[in-house]
Amino acid sequence: MGNRLSKIVTRTGDGGTTGLGDGQRVPKDSIRIEAIGAVDETNSSVGILIAELDSSDVLKPIFQTIQNDLFDVGGEIAMPGYQLITENHINRLENWIGDINAPLPPLKNFILPGGNRPAALCHMSRSLSRRAERVVVTLSSSEAINPELQKYLNRLSDFLFVAARTLARRNGDEEILWTKTEF
Template identity: 45%
Template sequence: MVKLDVITTRGGDGGETSLGDGTRLRKDALRVEAYGTVDEANAALGLVRLHTGADVAVDAMLSRIQNELFDVGADLCVPGEAGARLRVADTQSLRLEAEIATMNAALPPLRSFVLPAGCPAAAHAHLARTIVRRAERLAVALAAQEEVNAAVIRYLNRLSDHLFVLSRHLNAAAGGDVVWVPGATRGR
């Protein structure tokens, strides 16, 4: 169980932080960048939730995903397969896939790329998607140097897809996607 009774420890004042196993690392280490970016994505999802309002089903999905992102961070903050107390599992990615399929089934087919815009909830979902993609890139880079649970990378990949389809779902309820018009401003 987590117990946070002292928040200001001054332990990071020298530019280092402690991992979940007590190992000290520089705050700009790739592992810290990876789980820090997961935290950033989680905060962006909090903004999406501010704008989903009465959509209880979407809010429940996002609440679960925010909790799962803490699982991802916990997984990333403990190096090595044996040391982690909490590991992301592929069942979490499979749940995302099922939700993607359900949301996508109700959407019209895409005829163009979608711009990251639309209603406030969708625009924030697009922002969260791009942050998740960055977290995924960092996790992949980390995996090239150290052991990383492969389920973390699969989860982040699936989550970015989920957030793309969620943004389309949210925009569908608000008038539709904002689509890319190739070359629309040439010659102006």
């Protein structure tokens, strides 16, 4: 692969527009750019989570694959009409969910984000993926997008929830359960 960016400072965005993969320029506050940004924030948060994990952690390569998928999600949004995310991506997430959820006890209470640092970071990634999903849903109401994008982001938040539960229970730690506050 050749160099994609030979010049970082282009000044082409100084007027409040940015370029899409197909060459068209759109306002930086367009819903499409908001969706790209929300996916990028999710990807960055997964990167922070990865940095917290030991190199031998079985979840680390899964999170690294998810980062690559999220880059593809953002790329697909940046290139109208181009499709990178398929049903196979969603099926893979569902398989991972099944694998890591199987040893967990059934939920009997709501869980608060936290438990330990990796679990808290995973919950942050989950909440950011939910926001990305909401923005992509908004985008889909005004522009044609691949419906697999919404499904992927929805499944991703499910995966991140189960992964956060797994991470919270490591090393003798526990999940933080919600309790009703009495007044």
